Amino acid sequence: MKKAIILARVSTKRQEDEGLSLKDIQLPRLRSYAEEQGFTVVKEFVFSESADRKMRKQFNEVIEFVTSTKDINAIVSYRVDRATRNFRDAVLFDDLRIEHDKELHFVDDRLVLTKNTVGRDIQDWDLKVFLAKQQINRLKEDARSSLIYKLSNGELQRMTILKSIMNIGDSKVHYKKR
Structure with a gap:
């Protein structure tokens, strides 16, 4: 069985209360998706943090955990813009995908990226990162x-x-x- 982590993020308290609630919207959907995919979720990273590249302490902890935990196969996140909103972080995700053979699952975007992903899905990823930025x-x-x-x-x-x-x-x- 594949092991995964869940990455759920909001930018602000207001977004948590009025928008993409972590407990009411993101987490139930991500847990359900992980179960449907047959993933064992070993850890959930749930936090409120700006996507500004200068303030990404918790995001960096996610990257460090996934990089150092070899048996993690996948990162499951709600959408691309919940995981990254800048090019630097997108490069880190690409490194996880290509160099560390981690799958990236963006549930609401219906986008799955693997080491072997090419073409339209990479273009979709690049476009979503650009729009988030x-x-x-x-x-x-x-x-x-x-x-x-x-x-x-x-x-x-x-x-x-x-x-x-x-x-x-x-x-x-x-x-x-x-």
Whole structure:
């Protein structure tokens, strides 16, 4: 019988409460899928963590565990964007697949990647990683635009301004005094 780990992730508490709930949506679906595939789930990695490459402590623990545990055959995740939203992490998954012979199962995407996967499925993987990365870029841009707008309208308190100003970069922001 093949052994697998489950990887379930949300980005925020809000997403957990209103979106892709770990306990109500992701985990039941992943456990059911693993059972249907005949996998023995040896560990579940369930966490809330940003997909930003600088804050991936728990994600890195998953990669380390799967790499160091030779008898793990598969990683089962809800969708590609639950596993990765940047190219660096996608390369790590490809390394697990190609160099360590691990299967990658993305249940909701109906995508399974193995060492021998070619063609359309690789293209689908690449596209889903790209789109997930673009979603992160758009969210960052939206947050930045919102901050600039609020600063220019004097809606933020000074401490918030000081904490956030470093993330604005070279943009010129003039805010109105109240």
